[in-house]
Amino acid sequence: xxELRINEKRCKACGLCQNACPRGVIEVNMARVxxxxxxCAEMKNGGCVGCxxxxxxxxxxxxxxxxxxx
Numbered sequence: 001x002x003e004l005r006i007n008e009k010r011c012k013a014c015g016l017c018q019n020a021c022p023r024g025v026i027e028v029n030m031a032r033v034x035x036x037x038x039x040c041a042e043m044k045n046g047g048c049v050g051c052x053x054x055x056x057x058x059x060x061x062x063x064x065x066x067x068x069x070x
Contacts, residue, residue, distance in 0.1 A: 001068045002050035004043040010062035013039030017054035017063060023047045026054055 004026065013028045018041060025047045032040045041054075041063075048065070055063040 001046065002048040003066045003068050004041075004048060004054070005064040005066055006041050006043075007062045007064075008038045008040045010060045011039040011041055011058075012060060013041065014059065015041075016057045016059065017041050020053045020057045022051065022053065023049060 013030070013033045015028050018026045018028055025043055025045055026041050027044045028039070028041050032038070050065050050067065052065055055061075055065055
């Protein structure tokens with residue numbers, strides 16, 4: 001199992017990670033962006049396999065992938 005940690009101060013909600021994720025587990029929370037002006041992509045379910053594509057495409061180096069205990 002894997003978890004995404006997204007640095008909300010770095011994330012600009014560009015959506016590149018959301019588009020690149022082959023499992024579709026990332027989404028940009030536009031309500032949060034509109035509320036506080038910070039971008040924030042989020043992991044929307046536990047389907048992350050830790051492939052790292054999201055972190056590779058992130059232009060702001062805002063994504064960290066953490067292996068969790070099952």
